[in-house]
Amino acid sequence: MPGARRNTESTAREVGRKTDKNMDFEEILAKCGNSSRYQFLLLSLYGFLMVVISMHYFSQNVISFVPDHWCYHEQLANRSFADIEAIYSQFERPACTRLASIDPDGRNATLSPERCNRWIYKYDFGYKSMNTELNWVCDEAYKPRVGQSLFFVGSVCGTLVFGLLGDRIGRIKALILANWCGFLGDFSTIFAESLTSFSLSRFVSGLAADANSYLMYILILEYVSPSLRNVGLNTVLGSFYCLGLIGASWLAVWVGHWRIFLACSSLPLLLVTLFYFLVQESAQWLVTRNDIDGAITRLQRVAKINRREVSDDDFKAFRGYCERHYQKEAQAAKSQTKLLDMLKTPRMRSTAFKLLMIFIIITPCYNTIARNVEGLGISPFIMFSLNALTLPPSGYLQGLLQDRIGRKATAVSWMAITGLFAAGAGLVISLGRNQNVLLLVGLTLAARFGVSIADGASSQFSTELIPTCVRGRGVAVVHVAGFAASFLSPYILHLGTYFRPAPSIILGLLFLAGAYVCLLLPETRNRKLPMSLAEGEEFGKGERMFDFLRNLRKGESQEVETGVEMAAKAKEEDTLMTKTAQQ
Numbered sequence: 001m002p003g004a005r006r007n008t009e010s011t012a013r014e015v016g017r018k019t020d021k022n023m024d025f026e027e028i029l030a031k032c033g034n035s036s037r038y039q040f041l042l043l044s045l046y047g048f049l050m051v052v053i054s055m056h057y058f059s060q061n062v063i064s065f066v067p068d069h070w071c072y073h074e075q076l077a078n079r080s081f082a083d084i085e086a087i088y089s090q091f092e093r094p095a096c097t098r099l100a101s102i103d104p105d106g107r108n109a110t111l112s113p114e115r116c117n118r119w120i121y122k123y124d125f126g127y128k129s130m131n132t133e134l135n136w137v138c139d140e141a142y143k144p145r146v147g148q149s150l151f152f153v154g155s156v157c158g159t160l161v162f163g164l165l166g167d168r169i170g171r172i173k174a175l176i177l178a179n180w181c182g183f184l185g186d187f188s189t190i191f192a193e194s195l196t197s198f199s200l201s202r203f204v205s206g207l208a209a210d211a212n213s214y215l216m217y218i219l220i221l222e223y224v225s226p227s228l229r230n231v232g233l234n235t236v237l238g239s240f241y242c243l244g245l246i247g248a249s250w251l252a253v254w255v256g257h258w259r260i261f262l263a264c265s266s267l268p269l270l271l272v273t274l275f276y277f278l279v280q281e282s283a284q285w286l287v288t289r290n291d292i293d294g295a296i297t298r299l300q301r302v303a304k305i306n307r308r309e310v311s312d313d314d315f316k317a318f319r320g321y322c323e324r325h326y327q328k329e330a331q332a333a334k335s336q337t338k339l340l341d342m343l344k345t346p347r348m349r350s351t352a353f354k355l356l357m358i359f360i361i362i363t364p365c366y367n368t369i370a371r372n373v374e375g376l377g378i379s380p381f382i383m384f385s386l387n388a389l390t391l392p393p394s395g396y397l398q399g400l401l402q403d404r405i406g407r408k409a410t411a412v413s414w415m416a417i418t419g420l421f422a423a424g425a426g427l428v429i430s431l432g433r434n435q436n437v438l439l440l441v442g443l444t445l446a447a448r449f450g451v452s453i454a455d456g457a458s459s460q461f462s463t464e465l466i467p468t469c470v471r472g473r474g475v476a477v478v479h480v481a482g483f484a485a486s487f488l489s490p491y492i493l494h495l496g497t498y499f500r501p502a503p504s505i506i507l508g509l510l511f512l513a514g515a516y517v518c519l520l521l522p523e524t525r526n527r528k529l530p531m532s533l534a535e536g537e538e539f540g541k542g543e544r545m546f547d548f549l550r551n552l553r554k555g556e557s558q559e560v561e562t563g564v565e566m567a568a569k570a571k572e573e574d575t576l577m578t579k580t581a582q583q
Contacts, residue, residue, distance in 0.1 A: 154206025426504025
């Protein structure tokens, strides 16, 4: 019996040593807790961040709302808004037409050759916007658009700069700096009186856009279990972003002035500084910096918050794994595939350009529709809130459709459908005074609902088509290209001041063009995604434009992977998502 006990103990030690050799990050995190108190703390902080970020991102719209307005005339001082509207309705550009004289009954009025320099505003809910205070309307209506476009230029620069800083100084510090930039830009906008100061402050504010959210997203991907990530993260993202949008519009109504609104919406960005004391730095990033002690310290803090007991032997096993893995990564970096290698083969080169085209089309369309809440015959504050309410159901439907009919079918169908909704809205707008307000609002909301699905589906579809070896850099490039193209978004909306249906017509054509480009790409659902450039070159070879429709009829009988393969693929994709975001 003693001999048997010694054999049992020896076997246990041997099993322990074998287990130690395979203690990777996912395993040590499971011991520290990956669906417990710390993970719910992360999701709560991410929810707060989504509220703050959504208010920051769309603050430009809120401060630029333009109510109904008409050129000032002393004979209109004591008249009602209905009388003023009736007097100006006989002219082609009632908001920008200056009158020389008006009959007492208001039926006849003569035009003045002088330009209008003072206006009567019918304030919506009593809210005074930047455009009304600075009189940036009519001939100067382009000025807010310039500031909006520089906001997107700033977002491109900020995505690149804070991405690099995240790799150099850490995710948390870069996240805090990005939100400081957002505060500095928004708060300095309060004191803007000229186009130059306004544009500069919007550029600084734009530096935070995207960077102030995706760095936190990386940390959540790393520390949260896949099951909690799929349900909790998407729920928090959709619900709290929606809450932030609704809060932004009604906060503006409550405070009544654009400068006070910017002060109230920008100050919460400073609270992100507290994340330094509440959120643990990325352990995987610390490992890539060869700071294994720092990574273990963070994991020990996670275990303490989650009230888990993790032995020193487990951390030693994790240390051994990291040391071996770091050496392999260093050797692999010497022979790393470059992003430009995608352009060396014909099919990968074609795929790369098509993906760029998709993002260059869909990102400006998304930003244009999301910001198009004026001139619809309804209060922009109400329209803004209705737009926000479309986000949670659109996210749920997107996930459902992608699982049922595939990525390509979802992206193509909803791009085409949204294009038709946008074109339909343009047709209703072209009717002028005879337009049906309920129909116009319904079509606009349908377009907002559709563009959310089209944007999410095309983003995932495009990401899966990029081979693993260059996926992180490839995704970064196409997203930056999309943000750069969003520079045109404010000007698309500005065209509506010259020809009201123009934005809707342009959007409709762009969506149909995007749907056509998606048709040229292969389906990715239930298929082994390309790992190398060679696999990417062969992926979808021989597949025709509408083959995905035939696959829908056949079902999934020949495409569904085995349980083991799907589990391996899920683990590989979870690891890949974190690495992609880090790159």
